[in-house]
Amino acid sequence: MKRNTLRGGFLYVLVGVIFLLCGIFLDTKLNSLFWGFAGAGIIPGLAMICKYVYWTRPQNVEKYVEKMDEEKINLRDERKEKFRNLSGRYAYLLGLITICISIVVFSILSSLGVIQNSKILLFYLGGYVIFQYVAGILIFKHLDKKY
Numbered sequence: 001m002k003r004n005t006l007r008g009g010f011l012y013v014l015v016g017v018i019f020l021l022c023g024i025f026l027d028t029k030l031n032s033l034f035w036g037f038a039g040a041g042i043i044p045g046l047a048m049i050c051k052y053v054y055w056t057r058p059q060n061v062e063k064y065v066e067k068m069d070e071e072k073i074n075l076r077d078e079r080k081e082k083f084r085n086l087s088g089r090y091a092y093l094l095g096l097i098t099i100c101i102s103i104v105v106f107s108i109l110s111s112l113g114v115i116q117n118s119k120i121l122l123f124y125l126g127g128y129v130i131f132q133y134v135a136g137i138l139i140f141k142h143l144d145k146k147y
Contacts, residue, residue, distance in 0.1 A: 001055045001064060009048030016041025080144070087140035095132050102128075 016038045023034035055064040074080055102124070109115045 001052050005048055006052040009045045009052060012041045012045030012048065014041075014045075016043075016045055079147075083140055083143040083147075086143055087136050090139045091132055091136035094135055095128075098128065098131070 019034045019041060020038035023031050023038055026034070054060060106115065106121070115121070
């Protein structure tokens with residue numbers, strides 16, 4: 001495993017700790033963002049460090065080489081590459097349809113005075129990101145199984 005993974009992990013943890021300190025010592029309206037960025041930096045950083053330590057142990061080096069060889073084969077497999085491209089396209093089109101419908105729905109709700117708080121939109125956009133990611137994976141798995 002490359003040392004860049006370890007360096008990246010430490011960098012993520014460092015940035016997360018900086019945001020954590022900002023969240024602790026600064027009293028602003030952005031504290032919730034500071035806490036979120038702290039978690040988003042520290043947790044993946046620690047995961048990257050743990051992966052590096054695990055895969056660089058002498059007993060795991062052989063398994064890591066096999067895993068990397070299999071990953072190279074999967075990344076260059078023309079069939080899977082075609083399915084990744086198709087699933088990305090389908091997820092993109094599904095996302096466009098979802099956004100168009102959302103614009104109409106949120107416009108109507110805003111005109112009726114139902115939506116006055118922007119937190120609803122933030123939760124919706126967060127859910128939309130998760131929806132796009134999951135849709136891409138499910139479409140890829142469906143295409144892979146079908147053909």
